[in-house]
Amino acid sequence: MNDILLDLKDIWKTYDLGATSVHALGGVSFEARRNEYIAIVGPSGSGKSTLMNLIGCLDTPTKGRYLLNGRPVSEMDDNELARARNEEIGFVFQTFNLLARQTAQRNVELPLVYSGMPRSERVERATEALEAVGLGDRRHHRPNELSGGQRQRVAIARALVTRPSLLLADEPTGNLDTEMGREILSLFDRLHEQGNTIILVTHNPDVAKHARRVVSLLDGRIESDTGNGARR
Amino acid sequence: MKRSDGLRVAAASLIENPLRTFLTLLGIAMGVTAVIFVVSMIEGLNRYMGEKVAKVGSSSFTVQKYGILTSHTEYAEARRRNRGIRHEDAEAIRRFASDVERVGIQRGWGVSPKYGSRSVSDVQMLAQDYDAYLIESPDIAQGRGFSQGEVQRGALVCYLGWEVADKLFENRDPVGRKVRLWGRGFVVNGVAKKQGSILGHSQDNFVSIPLGAFEKIFGSRRSINLIVKAKDPLRMEEAVDEVRMVLRARRHLRWDEEDNFGVITPDSLMSFWRKLTQMIFSVALFVVGISLVVGGIVIMNIMLLTVVERTREIGVRKAIGARQKDIRFQFLAESVMLCAAGGVVGVGLGWLLAYLVRTITPLPAAFPLWAPILAVVVTSAVGIFFGLYPARTAADLNPIEALGREAC
Numbered sequence: 001m002n003d004i005l006l007d008l009k010d011i012w013k014t015y016d017l018g019a020t021s022v023h024a025l026g027g028v029s030f031e032a033r034r035n036e037y038i039a040i041v042g043p044s045g046s047g048k049s050t051l052m053n054l055i056g057c058l059d060t061p062t063k064g065r066y067l068l069n070g071r072p073v074s075e076m077d078d079n080e081l082a083r084a085r086n087e088e089i090g091f092v093f094q095t096f097n098l099l100a101r102q103t104a105q106r107n108v109e110l111p112l113v114y115s116g117m118p119r120s121e122r123v124e125r126a127t128e129a130l131e132a133v134g135l136g137d138r139r140h141h142r143p144n145e146l147s148g149g150q151r152q153r154v155a156i157a158r159a160l161v162t163r164p165s166l167l168l169a170d171e172p173t174g175n176l177d178t179e180m181g182r183e184i185l186s187l188f189d190r191l192h193e194q195g196n197t198i199i200l201v202t203h204n205p206d207v208a209k210h211a212r213r214v215v216s217l218l219d220g221r222i223e224s225d226t227g228n229g230a231r232r
Numbered sequence: 233m234k235r236s237d238g239l240r241v242a243a244a245s246l247i248e249n250p251l252r253t254f255l256t257l258l259g260i261a262m263g264v265t266a267v268i269f270v271v272s273m274i275e276g277l278n279r280y281m282g283e284k285v286a287k288v289g290s291s292s293f294t295v296q297k298y299g300i301l302t303s304h305t306e307y308a309e310a311r312r313r314n315r316g317i318r319h320e321d322a323e324a325i326r327r328f329a330s331d332v333e334r335v336g337i338q339r340g341w342g343v344s345p346k347y348g349s350r351s352v353s354d355v356q357m358l359a360q361d362y363d364a365y366l367i368e369s370p371d372i373a374q375g376r377g378f379s380q381g382e383v384q385r386g387a388l389v390c391y392l393g394w395e396v397a398d399k400l401f402e403n404r405d406p407v408g409r410k411v412r413l414w415g416r417g418f419v420v421n422g423v424a425k426k427q428g429s430i431l432g433h434s435q436d437n438f439v440s441i442p443l444g445a446f447e448k449i450f451g452s453r454r455s456i457n458l459i460v461k462a463k464d465p466l467r468m469e470e471a472v473d474e475v476r477m478v479l480r481a482r483r484h485l486r487w488d489e490e491d492n493f494g495v496i497t498p499d500s501l502m503s504f505w506r507k508l509t510q511m512i513f514s515v516a517l518f519v520v521g522i523s524l525v526v527g528g529i530v531i532m533n534i535m536l537l538t539v540v541e542r543t544r545e546i547g548v549r550k551a552i553g554a555r556q557k558d559i560r561f562q563f564l565a566e567s568v569m570l571c572a573a574g575g576v577v578g579v580g581l582g583w584l585l586a587y588l589v590r591t592i593t594p595l596p597a598a599f600p601l602w603a604p605i606l607a608v609v610v611t612s613a614v615g616i617f618f619g620l621y622p623a624r625t626a627a628d629l630n631p632i633e634a635l636g637r638e639a640c
Binding site for chain 1: 555
């Protein structure tokens with residue numbers, strides 16, 4: 001079924017701490033279809049960051065199988081993971097993680113630099129992406145000349161510029177005040193309506209409310225899953 | 233990622249930190265400056281020696297009891313073996329060596345000529361026969377040199393170097409006056425044109441007299457020096473070989489014995505000189521090598537610091553799709569650019585120093601084209617060598633851990 005974007009089966013992540021070993025994830029299984037809007041919630045230490053890293057191809061599971069877009073991430077080497085991150089995933093971080101000395105435009109271009117896109121095409125795509133998040137007039141500003149909300153929107157433009165299969169956001173409103181947070185969340189809503197698949201990792205129930213489906217983690221396992229609400 | 237983009241990324245991060253970049257490349261720049269300067273000085277000295285001292289391209293050479301001696305053992309050995317050069321040797325060369333145009337005889341000695349109550353010490357006395365006088369063919373600025381008759385009968389005449397004439401006679405005209413040497417009066421025929429100095433050694437501090445006059449006073453049993461002029465400057469080597477054969481035959485040397493006399497050609501002077509400068513050069517190169525290694529270590533240190541400082545940036549780059557080799561290339565490119573830039577700055581400074589030397593002193597200091605090319609190639613290699621480890625460190629960073637560092 002081509003409609004399934006993420007397919008995780010019995011995923012384990014174990015950290016070996018010398019004498020003892022810690023199971024950050026203990027047998028997580030779930031699927032996500034295209035154009036879902038999922039929130040992964042749970043208290044700190046529940047394993048949600050580990051899960052996010054696995055979904056985002058930053059790490060591979062100790063045990064279990066993970067298919068992203070039909071490709072087995074669990075068997076990829078470093079280069080293939082980097083490629084998957086570049087093509088399939090758009091990251092949005094809590095702390096924005098923009099390159100401080102580069103303009104918004106350059107920051108947004110960066111993923112395309114790594115995919116080897118020619119310069120002129122790159123500039124065009126980055127401009128488009130910045131316009132899509134409403135920052136067409138801030139293209140040549142550096143991060144320190146932008147507000148927090150604007151910075152996060154630059155980060156979102158950077159995540160979208162490669163047209164990824166999945167937008168993966170880690171506490172995207174955590175460093176923003178309520179007003180700006182709301183602004184970012186309504187941008188996510190709009191992106192979802194436009195057909196993007198979004199996974200949001202948060203511990204904030206108000207943020208999770210925006211998602212159509214909420215997956216709760218506790219102690220490395222899925223405690224509850226509201227299911228494919230959008231597909232009902 | 234394309235290579236050109238990688239280079240652009242690396243260049244951008246160097247330009248963003250101009251002070252750090254400058255301080256980092258300073259060490260390399262200094263090393264390269266030193267090597268370019270040393271090469272320029274040696275090249276300048278070589279040219280200077282070739283033009284002024286060895287008179288490369290001239291067609292005459294000297295035969296004397298001792299050649300160029302470079303060590304005490306050589307000297308001791310030569311003292312034991314070598315025989316003096318005699319008038320008969322000159323005669324034999326004149327008779328048997330067909331590539332030789334002329335053989336002159338001369339002797340040198342330190343004297344203190346006097347005029348009235350005035351005296352100049354440490355003057356070079358040159359006793360010449362007529363052939364030597366013709367080979368030398370001095371430029372006489374005032375009066376005249378020697379006539380053939382004067383030389384043949386050993387007349388008590390002389391001509392003076394410009395400096396000696398100036399010191400002894402000041403403003404008076406020396407021509408026709410008598411200079412005293414060894415208690416005898418020598419009539420001054422003329423004064424040679426001023427020649428200046430070579431390496432601080434005055435070329436005008438001499439008095440020339442006929443060889444006959446010298447031998448009348450001191451006898452002819454002492455060793456003489458021969459000054460030999462080849463017929464054809466291009467057949468200099470053949471002339472040298474002929475002269476050696478004649479002398480070896482006269483001395484009954486076996487084929488496997490070394491010469492027991494010395495032949496000094498412009499070439500042998502130059503090669504002696506080059507041996508000397510090569511030694512200076514290799515010492516200088518060693519010193520510069522050390523400074524390049526130190527400069528490289530400085531760069532490695534700074535690059536390692538940069539990797540730590542930019543851990544988060546590396547994490548971000550990896551998260552959005554940079555592969556290990558992209559990161560490695562970026563950091564390697566940075567260190568190579570730093571080193572190469574240091575090399576270029578060094579070449580520039582070295583050129584400037586050489587230019588100053590050339591302008592201020594008579595030394596024609598200049599470096600050959602290979603020096604800057606080699607400098608940039610070597611410094612780039614230093615950049616690769618010392619950049620490899622930091623670049624690997626950066627490339628091997630785990631993206632999750634890298635992203636975990638606190639943001640600014």
